[in-house]
Amino acid sequence: MDLYADGDRWTTDPVAGAELVAEGWLLPGLVDAHTHPGAEELGRPLDPDVLREDLRAHLASGVALIRAPGLxxxxPDWFGLGDDSPRAVHAGPWIAQQGQFFEGWGRRPDPAELPAVAAEQAARTGWAKVVVDWLVGDDVMPVEVLREAVARVHAVGGRLAAHSQHPDGCRVAVEAGVDSLEHGMCLDPGLLPRMAEQGTALTPTISVIKAGLARLSSEPDSPTKRWYAAGAGAHDRLTAAAVEAGVTVLAGTDSRPHGRIADEIRALAGAGVSPHQAIAAASWTARSYLGLPGLVEGAPADAVVFDGDPRADLGRLDKPRAVIVRGRRVLGSRYRS
Incomplete structure (x- = not known):
């Protein structure tokens, strides 16, 4: 098919003066649904220069849309709007329990105030992100607090993402009805049908979790190592089971350097997810979940072009032929027939 960018919208109707910028296998612009650009080290403040470089790295990988569940x-006001930036949605700073999460990052309101803080954030940007659990032995956020946060966020038209990597935290997140479960390590597979029914998405961040498992292998035995090894060791099977159960699975990298969405897609495929579904988690499925249609009439003019079908060779994902965002070619040479 031929697609024309009429400003920031796709159309199949010819546009006068249009210039051919790419030919090949088209996908809706890729999505990294879990990324935290803008800070080079844990706990450091947001740096606009680092943020720009991180966003450019996303563009170079074919990512036309990011979701930052925590910054x-x-x-700055230009975030997600400039010619050198993917589109972006974000949840502002993380919201955590007192005494938990990375020092220097996030907000830690009293439990009674947390739902209102989450709602205020979601009213500003559309999303809030809550850290439900943290280290081994830490208290899990009470389900009543999280359920009230979900209700307050939904009341202002927003959505709530929840970080969890422990069995009890995952259970609380699902019982509270969060919109997306981030990581979900140690999630009871028996909760997957409920997630599918209520529309709770899973962002498994497989590649970073497996990298953590590799780093932990040389550490001495400890409760933390046993917890992480058990959860990370089952994470592939959990992710494949989530897809099989009909849960919306989103691709997210959660790591530096940025621009590694292809690694996460291949990690999904390595977990037993079909190449078609793995790419969908980083393209049309993720875009639909975040409210943007794909390559259809009137949709936002985002696309990534490859030499051939990446489902047949996931290595093609490393070399986009062209990237188009907001109707403009931001990467790739011009090709003419």
């Missing part, structure tokens, strides 16, 4: 600070 090191409130981003």
């Amino acid at each position: 090191a600070g409130d981003p």
